Amino acid sequence: MSISLSVKTAIEESGNSRENLMSVLQIIRSDLGTLSPAILTEVADQMGLSRADVYGTATFYSFLETTPVGKYSIRICRSISCDMKNKNAVREALENHLFIKKGETTKDGMFTLTETNCLGHCHEGPVMLVNDEIHTELTPDSAVKIIEEIRIREGVDE
Amino acid sequence: MTRERISKMQEKVNLIFSECDSMELLEQALKVEPQQILKMLLTSSLRGRGGAGFLTSLKWKFASEADGNRKFVVANADEGEPGTFKDREILDKVPCKVLAGMAICAHTIGAREGYIYLRGEYNYMKKSLQQKLDEFNDKIKNMLDFTISIKSGSGAYVCGEETALIESMEGKRGEPRNKPPYPVTEGYLGFPTVVNNVETLVYVAMIMKHGAAHFASLGTEKSKGAKVFSVSGDTPIPGIYELEMGMNLAEFVELFGDGDTKAVQVGGASGFCVPRRKFAETIIGFEGIPTGGSMMLFNSSRSMYNVLHNYLEFFCEESCGQCTPCRVGCQQLRNGIEAVKQRKLPPSHLDVLSKMTRTMKIASKCGLGQSVPNSFNSIVTSFKEEIIY
Numbered sequence: 001m002s003i004s005l006s007v008k009t010a011i012e013e014s015g016n017s018r019e020n021l022m023s024v025l026q027i028i029r030s031d032l033g034t035l036s037p038a039i040l041t042e043v044a045d046q047m048g049l050s051r052a053d054v055y056g057t058a059t060f061y062s063f064l065e066t067t068p069v070g071k072y073s074i075r076i077c078r079s080i081s082c083d084m085k086n087k088n089a090v091r092e093a094l095e096n097h098l099f100i101k102k103g104e105t106t107k108d109g110m111f112t113l114t115e116t117n118c119l120g121h122c123h124e125g126p127v128m129l130v131n132d133e134i135h136t137e138l139t140p141d142s143a144v145k146i147i148e149e150i151r152i153r154e155g156v157d158e
Numbered sequence: 159m160t161r162e163r164i165s166k167m168q169e170k171v172n173l174i175f176s177e178c179d180s181m182e183l184l185e186q187a188l189k190v191e192p193q194q195i196l197k198m199l200l201t202s203s204l205r206g207r208g209g210a211g212f213l214t215s216l217k218w219k220f221a222s223e224a225d226g227n228r229k230f231v232v233a234n235a236d237e238g239e240p241g242t243f244k245d246r247e248i249l250d251k252v253p254c255k256v257l258a259g260m261a262i263c264a265h266t267i268g269a270r271e272g273y274i275y276l277r278g279e280y281n282y283m284k285k286s287l288q289q290k291l292d293e294f295n296d297k298i299k300n301m302l303d304f305t306i307s308i309k310s311g312s313g314a315y316v317c318g319e320e321t322a323l324i325e326s327m328e329g330k331r332g333e334p335r336n337k338p339p340y341p342v343t344e345g346y347l348g349f350p351t352v353v354n355n356v357e358t359l360v361y362v363a364m365i366m367k368h369g370a371a372h373f374a375s376l377g378t379e380k381s382k383g384a385k386v387f388s389v390s391g392d393t394p395i396p397g398i399y400e401l402e403m404g405m406n407l408a409e410f411v412e413l414f415g416d417g418d419t420k421a422v423q424v425g426g427a428s429g430f431c432v433p434r435r436k437f438a439e440t441i442i443g444f445e446g447i448p449t450g451g452s453m454m455l456f457n458s459s460r461s462m463y464n465v466l467h468n469y470l471e472f473f474c475e476e477s478c479g480q481c482t483p484c485r486v487g488c489q490q491l492r493n494g495i496e497a498v499k500q501r502k503l504p505p506s507h508l509d510v511l512s513k514m515t516r517t518m519k520i521a522s523k524c525g526l527g528q529s530v531p532n533s534f535n536s537i538v539t540s541f542k543e544e545i546i547y
Contacts, residue, residue, distance in 0.1 A: 018328065018329050019327065019328045019329045019347065020329060021329030021330075022309070022310070022312065022326060022327075022329045023309070023310070023329075025312075026278075026310055026312060056330075056331055057329060057330055057331055060314060060331035060332060060333075060478075061278070061311075061312035061313055061314050061332070062312070062313035062314065063278045063312040063313035064312050064313075078468075078471075079240040079241070079427075079468070079472065080240060080241070080391075080423075080427075080454065080465055080468045080469070081240070081241055081390040081391055081454060083464070083468055084391060084392070084456075084460065116279075116313065117238065117240070117313075117315060117472055117475065117476060118238060118239070118240040118241070118242070118279075118315075118472075119279050120237055120238075120242065120243040120245075120246050120277075120279060120280065121243055121246075122240070122241050122242075122243055122388060122390035122391075122396070122452075122454075123243065123388070123389065123390050123396035123397045123398075124396070125390075129279065132281040132282045133282060134282055
């Protein structure tokens, strides 16, 4: 979908007034994967807001990325309860499996690996979000398996 | 043995997750005059369960007296405090009770529109919640002129603060507003708005069902009622527990500890760390340490430096950055304890940092910056050697 059409659809779905900006950005983020400067400009133009205003809102929120990210955002909870349950081992296993470090995206543009603040599953850590799916009580092996399954689903050969 | 004791304590309360017909409850509640509802809430002494503990009756009273063509009810489901996961569980298990609580609020203050502000981290709940909402909106059509919708967050802890939440609802950066005016007079889009924690709304519904006296009979004189606790960390039985308010920490640790508990963090990263020697004298409630329900246990294998560093890292990331005491303060605290640990600065630097937290407490704009000193000072005071060596 072109940027202009995607923005138009998101605005039609959410509404054109200022208080719907978050919702517009959320829909586009999930449709197009990221909120590039070109996209934010288009949103500003179509909603009649200043570009700075739209950029300011987008960059405030950690789930509204303005830099390129993978098709799948892997977010490992870094809060203390998950830390105590050894989330570092889970992160390292994923780093080794994906050949990237925390904060990076795989070359094929499939996965971005980050750490995030409390995901609200402190009694069943370590946990991670893969896009909007939550995975609990992870081990290094189970985390890698989840990623492998996505790879298979996507039909990507390693 | 312990499990049985905990079960008994939960059974005694059993309000939040009890089975109940929310529509019938609501039908009865809507027959009660708004003034009478406010009186009931006052008698119950219900205070906000998100952490700040403001009297619910007062908040609703202000909003009901405020002038406005439109009024709003907002359920705050931006549960971001590390160690808290009760609101997710409540929305998952008993969503209709939350919606009933919102409708009772709407009836009391005269609102026609309601929102659930659901944190982005809980997006996976949105679909089923929306379904429940659609059913609910449809069912109450003939009872009350009130419609609820969902607004989503996108990963910002500070949006749990009610004015930041409102800014975010308006499609802006989630930066807290100057207060006053408070949301009860000028909230969402400038109209009177009640923002209540998810758990608070369920307690309102339960007070309407069981009466104010029943609720007030639970807990202690200063901390009436019950509370949902999120228990995590070094415990054999992590999870959600609804217990009476006003328990002392020694009793809590006896029930939930692993036999080697050296400290409990009450209230999450923005709360207080209580060392073992103070368990017996510390009350969980408004007369001691009030909490949004996060209870994290640490045993003797844990480094309290790591715990504090984790919290400070969290605050550095989540500070919205608009006021200097918080933005710079958080970074100075984190860098400061790192420097002391690495011997780049003398241990006495901790006193300098502690002094700086006094400024943060006074000069920060919202609860985020104001509460960073809580964990910092309570951990540094009780576990100084662990921070230094």
